Amino acid sequence: MTLEEQLKKMQRDWDQRALENARHWVNTEREEWTDDEFFRSGQRTVEEEILTDMINICQGKDPKRMKVLEIGCGAGRVTRALADLFGEVWAVDVSREMIRQAGTALAAYANVRLIQNNGMDLSAIAGDGTFDFAFSSIVFQHIPSREVIENYVHEVSRLLAPGALFKFQVQGDRSLETSPGDTWLGVAFSDEEAVGMAGRCGFEPRYRHGAGEQYFWLWFFKKP
Ligand SMILES: C[S@@+](CC[C@H](N)C(=O)[O-])C[C@H]1O[C@@H](n2cnc3c(N)ncnc32)[C@H](O)[C@@H]1O
Numbered sequence: 498m499t500l501e502e503q504l505k506k507m508q509r510d511w512d513q514r515a516l517e518n519a520r521h522w523v524n525t526e527r528e529e530w531t532d533d534e535f536f537r538s539g540q541r542t543v544e545e546e547i548l549t550d551m552i553n554i555c556q557g558k559d560p561k562r563m564k565v566l567e568i569g570c571g572a573g574r575v576t577r578a579l580a581d582l583f584g585e586v587w588a589v590d591v592s593r594e595m596i597r598q599a600g601t602a603l604a605a606y607a608n609v610r611l612i613q614n615n616g617m618d619l620s621a622i623a624g625d626g627t628f629d630f631a632f633s634s635i636v637f638q639h640i641p642s643r644e645v646i647e648n649y650v651h652e653v654s655r656l657l658a659p660g661a662l663f664k665f666q667v668q669g670d671r672s673l674e675t676s677p678g679d680t681w682l683g684v685a686f687s688d689e690e691a692v693g694m695a696g697r698c699g700f701e702p703r704y705r706h707g708a709g710e711q712y713f714w715l716w717f718f719k720k721p
Contacts, residue, residue, distance in 0.1 A: 515594035539574035569636025573599030669713025
């Protein structure tokens with residue numbers, strides 16, 4: 498399968514999931530979500546992964562003055578909680594339909610920019626070195642291409658200010674990998690592979706948690 502075919506398939510599969518039941522495919526804990534429950538689950542992600550980690554994330558900056566990036570925003574579940582906390586949120590997703598639904602849900606948020614991208618880069622976003630923090634959760638675990646994930650890490654490195662953090666989750670369990678056409682179970686990274694990727698993309702992989710598990714979290718700090 499070529500890279501181009503993989504990108505088309507990611508877009509097609511995620512658009513289909515979004516049209517069928519976006520909120521379920523974004524968070525499979527439930528089949529049906531009320532607005533309240535769905536966005537509360539996004540707040541929980543922010544409480545667990547961000548509010549517990551403000552020293553690494555803000556590094557002394559006022560969150561209301563920070564510009565942050567989210568990769569794979571889906572229907573805006575976490576994006577909304579990010580927008581309540583930070584000054585400016587830029588969010589991308591490969592699925593046009595996910596972005597449409599996120600746009601409806603976040604219409605009242607003037608500090609959010611939503612962008613449908615090509616599933617591989619952030620060329621739609623200018624401002625090299627101007628982002629203060631980047632975040633991605635339950636997105637890379639679905640991407641079946643190592644090349645695509647590493648390209649995102651390169652792109653985030655371009656956009657982050659020196660010293661800023663990219664906190665993200667990849668799939669760490671090799672037994673879950675299937676095939677290059679599977680847009681649900683993506684490629685796995687070992688700890689060594691994650692460290693290698695950080696080095697090639699200009700990051701210091703300062704902390705890692707969950708190597709070998711489905712939720713393998715990485716704290717990559719942009720090298721000065
Ligand atoms: C399980 S959902 C999670 C959404 C959001 N991160 C959340 O936690 O609510 C995965 C999202 O990743 C997006 N996605 C999958 N592959 C992508 C890619 N290559 N580039 C950008 N977004 C992608 C999907 O369209 C989907 O919205």
